[in-house]
Amino acid sequence: MAVKNVTIQDIADRLGMAKSTVSKAISGATDISEKTRERVLACAGEMGYQVKAKHVSYTKSIVVFIYGSIHYDKVDQFGYEIILGLQAAAAEHGIGVNITAISNAELKSGNYYSIVSGGNCEGAVFLGFKPHHVFIEHIRSLNIPLVILDNNVDYQLAARVGCDSAGGIRQMVQYLWMRGHDRIGFLGGEEDSIVTQERYQAYSDALKELGLEENKDAVRYGHFSAKGTRKRILTIAQTGVTAVVCISDLLACSAVQELEKAGYVVPADISVTGYDNLPVSEYSQPRITTMYQNRIHIGKTAFVMLQQMNSGISIEVVSLRPELIERESVKLIAKRILPEEDK
Structure with a gap:
């Protein structure tokens, strides 16, 4: 028997909400409350909702490198809302977000620098690991800013983002x-x-x-x-x-x-x-x-940090306040x- 794909309407029916409200919560819209977003994402995760990838062409882009325990393709995974916040902030400026999963071999060798050396890269965000020194040496002359989640890197254009x-x-x-x-x-x-x-x-x-x-x-x-x-x-x-x-x-x-x-x-x-x-x-x-x-805020903050560094502003760490x-x-x-x- 085939497994039925969970839809936005299914989630709306379960929660007794309008379909448009559920859609806004999943897409990262800013005109709904955090409490409502949390309810929707919790329900979507419980029901096994799968996010559909969007294919949009942009002349400029940000690369997100992901490795290890940071997963992002389901609403109940840690990286999902970070990517959502980053995409929402970037889209407002006509910038795309390209996600690249790093293999074990690439992690150890650092041979993923060509992904950001095409000329239209506005910066890179690292989730789950910090960039290899080989990567840093190859991009140093390109002046590409980096934002790393919960990690530190010895590179002038690298900054750390996360919660305290x-x-x-x-x-x-x-x-x-x-x-x-x-x-x-x-x-x-x-x-x-x-x-x-x-x-x-x-x-x-x-x-x-x-x-x-x-x-x-x-x-x-x-x-x-x-x-x-x-x-x-x-x-x-x-x-x-x-x-x-x-x-x-x-x-x-x-x-x-x-x-x-x-x-x-x-x-x-x-x-x-x-x-x-x-x-x-x-x-x-x-x-x-x-x-x-607040992972949506982490994603949006990462984008702002890249913009600021591209404008010549030096940033080392931005730490958001967690909430009990x-x-x-x-x-x-x-x-x-x-x-x-x-x-």
Whole structure:
């Protein structure tokens, strides 16, 4: 039996919304609220909606290089809204966005510089990795600006964009403490990832600021995705923590599933938090308390940064403020007020 393709009308019927509203939410229109957009994207992700590629010709373009765990072709994936924001901002200036997936061989060799050397490239955005030094050396004379998500590169025309990882994790640890949690674990991605390192350091520093002891046995690393979560989350749970800070929603949702398979109840036995506010965090059971990175704004900001650098303005880092989204995956043990000096 053939699987029916989910349509915008199907999503509208499920949510009781106008088809035009759903279409605006998926296409990145600015005249609807963020809350409505979140509802639509969460529902679209749950229903398995597939985004149809648009083919538009532009005389100038921006190249987006993607590798690794950054996926973008479905509305519930991390890269989707970043691309959406970038495309929306670029289209207003008559500039196209070309997406290029990088292979393992290209990642190691840096031999993808020819993609931006055609003369009509306004800049490049890197999602999931930072450019190889071979790439940098080949484009240095072309004065092509680069924007890298959550990574740093030693190149005059390169800048970093993202949300304040350290601030977001610090706020989450404080939130858990204010709800009575003193034993807090940490579930990270790849240990050599800059994002993992920054978020772990923020977690460790936040514990110290609150006078809490860090249990090294309750800190585990692995992947940003669900791969291999079971062993790591159960190891953390066995240390007696009451809460676990996960550095992605995919990790958090997988952790909840594995904990409940092992007989734990979330959040009654152990609380779990995520990061990103992907649609999956909204329709997880229980719904995941998380930090919201406005990925549409990240995409739009990346475009503005490229424009500014093309105008001769030097930029190093642009960091957006994340927002705590409180849901049902954290147990209230006791209410506390954060000391004024720690706010």
